Amino acid sequence: MHEMSVALSVVDQVEQAARANGAQGVRQVGVDIGELAGVVPDSLAFCFELACAGTVLEGARLVMRSVPGRASCQPCGRTWDTGMPPDLVCAQCHSAATELLSGRELRITEVQWTTEADAPPPTPAGRSEEN
Numbered sequence: 001m002h003e004m005s006v007a008l009s010v011v012d013q014v015e016q017a018a019r020a021n022g023a024q025g026v027r028q029v030g031v032d033i034g035e036l037a038g039v040v041p042d043s044l045a046f047c048f049e050l051a052c053a054g055t056v057l058e059g060a061r062l063v064m065r066s067v068p069g070r071a072s073c074q075p076c077g078r079t080w081d082t083g084m085p086p087d088l089v090c091a092q093c094h095s096a097a098t099e100l101l102s103g104r105e106l107r108i109t110e111v112q113w114t115t116e117a118d119a120p121p122p123t124p125a126g127r128s129e130e131n
């Protein structure tokens with residue numbers, strides 16, 4: 001499954017960053033997903049949750065942002081939204097010499113670490129309600 005390998009790759013990258021930063025946990029991971037990247041958001045969310053289990057990312061929220069496909073025509077310079085499935089022929093000059101400007105993204109845009117302040121307060125030791 002494509003989404004599972006994407007999820008594992010995201011988890012792997014965030015885990016490495018967590019180790020490098022000495023982070024306690026991860027609250028939220030933001031990713032940009034190109035319209036043409038072939039990733040189904042619902043499926044990725046499901047796989048992400050599975051991939052996070054037992055790692056420092058356990059319980060982290062995945063925030064996905066869709067990036068629309070954009071193409072530009074080399075001969076005439078027109079740019080347009082490709083849609084999905086992508087329309088890669090220029091409607092103005094009918095050239096197929098087009099360049100994909102965006103829409104294949106699959107990148108982590110932000111990671112929110114959990115900090116000490118998010119942890120539940122430690123139970124006071126050796127204190128009694130009795131006087």
Ligand SMILES: [Zn+2]
Pocket residue numbers: 073074075076077078090091092093094095
């Ligand atoms: Zn054109």
